[in-house]
Amino acid sequence: KQEVTQIPAALSVPEGENLVLNCSFTDSAIYNLQWFRQDPGKGLTSLLLIQSSQREQTSGRLNASLDKSSGRSTLYIAASQPGDSATYLCAVGSNDYKLSFGAGTTVTVRA
């Protein structure tokens, strides 16, 4: 069974600082890995999708890396803004339909 861990559970940084969010998974036989953002009481917004053959994906200030052999992914958010405050979820896709989610990292960016 795939287990996904996100550390830290919560993070508070001043505006302008770079954010580093970590995700680890136990089974390296993955299909892809997806990072989501969730605002309080809301649904999930997809940020980046990395296929298992890729090492990283970039979108604007966001960069996600994937190291399958070590079972790790890192989401970098450059020059954080108060609007980046949210919970960030990592989800690992296996080839049996399932996305296995981590519990998330709650980020607060202080103005």
Add this chain to the structure above:
Amino acid sequence: ETGVTQTPRHLVMGMTNKKSLKCEQHLGHNAMYWYKQSAKKPLELMFVYSLEERVENNSVPSRFSPECPNSSHLFLHLHTLQPEDSALYLCASSQEDRGLDEQFFGPGTRLTVL
């Protein structure tokens, strides 16, 4: 309407009530999903439908009954729920299920069982 929509957004029900959650996707996708998100716990996959056929039932109690009449609509029928079923219920869709394409989520229904 665009994306994935869910109604109602909030629902309060007693343990003897019967209610239904509705999800609609306007993305032309072939796969739809129900997830449960409880406080302080990771999202749990409940059901997966591909081209209106259920392909995954993740050991969900029978008091939750899904229905997928077509590839754009997904329902979750609820009856005789328990207080521990209170959670945020999220619907998602993707182009294909086998390929595990990017999943797009609705805003969720916040369910409270009294």
